[in-house]
Amino acid sequence: MxxxxxxxxxxxxxxxxxxFLLSKNINDATKNLNEICxxxxxxxxxxxxxPDKNFERLLSEINKYLEKAQLEKIKFIRREEEIxxxxxxxxxxxxxxxxxxxxxxxxMNDENASEEEKKAYISVVERRAKGLQNLIQVFYDLSRLExxxxxxxxxxxxxxxxxxxxxxxxYNDFESKGVHVDISLEQKPIYIKLDKNAIERVFANLIQNxxxxxxxxxxxxxxxxxxxxxxxFANDTDNLEKEDGKFLFDRFYMKNVSRxxxxxxxxxxxxxxxxxxxxxxxxxxxxxxxxxxxxxFKLDDI
Numbered sequence: 001m002x003x004x005x006x007x008x009x010x011x012x013x014x015x016x017x018x019x020f021l022l023s024k025n026i027n028d029a030t031k032n033l034n035e036i037c038x039x040x041x042x043x044x045x046x047x048x049x050x051p052d053k054n055f056e057r058l059l060s061e062i063n064k065y066l067e068k069a070q071l072e073k074i075k076f077i078r079r080e081e082e083i084x085x086x087x088x089x090x091x092x093x094x095x096x097x098x099x100x101x102x103x104x105x106x107x108m109n110d111e112n113a114s115e116e117e118k119k120a121y122i123s124v125v126e127r128r129a130k131g132l133q134n135l136i137q138v139f140y141d142l143s144r145l146e147x148x149x150x151x152x153x154x155x156x157x158x159x160x161x162x163x164x165x166x167x168x169x170x171y172n173d174f175e176s177k178g179v180h181v182d183i184s185l186e187q188k189p190i191y192i193k194l195d196k197n198a199i200e201r202v203f204a205n206l207i208q209n210x211x212x213x214x215x216x217x218x219x220x221x222x223x224x225x226x227x228x229x230x231x232x233f234a235n236d237t238d239n240l241e242k243e244d245g246k247f248l249f250d251r252f253y254m255k256n257v258s259r260x261x262x263x264x265x266x267x268x269x270x271x272x273x274x275x276x277x278x279x280x281x282x283x284x285x286x287x288x289x290x291x292x293x294x295x296x297f298k299l300d301d302i
Contacts, residue, residue: 097132101125138266145273152195152277159199159229159297160190163222166203173211174218179235184221192229192297198274205267206293210235215289227299234292242286249284 104121107113113121144150167183174181210218214235221232249272275282281296 094132094135097128097135101128101132104128138270142266142270142273145270145277150273150277152198154193154195154278156191156193157196157199158189159192159194159231160186160188160222162196162199163203163220163231166200166207167220169204170207170211177211177214178216179211179214180217182217182219184219184223186222186224190222190224190229192299194278194297195274198278202271202274202295205271206233209267213237213239224299229297229299231295232292233295234290236289237286237291238289240286240291244286 104125108118108121108125141150164185167181171181210233215238216236218235219232220234221230223230249268272282275295279298283294285292285294
């Protein structure tokens with residue numbers, strides 16, 4: 001009879017022990033989970049002290065969820081910081097020309113200012129207002145590009161001719177800065193399906209970038225390689241390192257941390273958006289004192 005009782009008690013003790021360990025695991029895991037959720041970005045994981053295959057699988061799945069939640073939280077925090085910085089940059093870019101405009105308007109109200117001086121002030125105000133308008137347009141265009149609301153008007157155009165025209169528009173700027181321009185283009189029309197305004201803006205952005213930050217030489221080339229049109233814009237520079245290449249397409253990025261009203265830091269960002277929107281590819285490389293932008297369009301898209 002005693003042996004029967006012992007035999008009956010053994011499973012009871014076993015299951016009671018398992019229930020006790022499982023209950024303790026659940027309580028410990030609950031406490032652990034609450035601590036992790038209270039500080040989700042701490043990158044902690046759920047742990048278990050007593051082996052149990054089912055409970056181990058449960059905690060493994062919870063840890064996978066926590067890892068995803070932690071990554072999303074980190075992304076959210078970083079994005080918040082980026083947005084805060086972008087708002088600061090936008091505010092600065094808008095405030096600078098507005099401050100200048102207000103200053104010159106106050107000078108115009110000066111009774112001692114001559115008519116000639118007032119005309120000069122009006123001219124400055126008009127230029128600053130136009131620059132401000134262009135800046136707001138840049139912000140608006142970037143917003144449309146990021147939200148896939150920028151509509152293209154694709155048509156067959158001679159990309160060779162458009163590039164020549166854009167070079168001529170800015171040729172005097174290169175001459176006044178003393179920059180030697182080396183041009184190597186095809187001698188025949190190259191027809192490809194693109195948005196005329198968008199590709200003109202791409203060329204203008206890259207040329208203006210070379211004018212602002214170039215040193216003494218600027219090279220432009222256009223050629224057909226296989227079934228691709230390849231365009232290269234390159235200029236020498238003395239203030240860029242290879243590491244900068246990772247960030248030049250980023251919004252508001254400028255090598256010089258002191259911002260000016262001459263640049264929003266968005267030109268290359270918009271350039272990349274537009275090229276890719278037209279099914280093209282753009283890459284940059286910085287090497288031996290030169291920065292090179294290479295654009296590719298497929299002739300199959302004609």
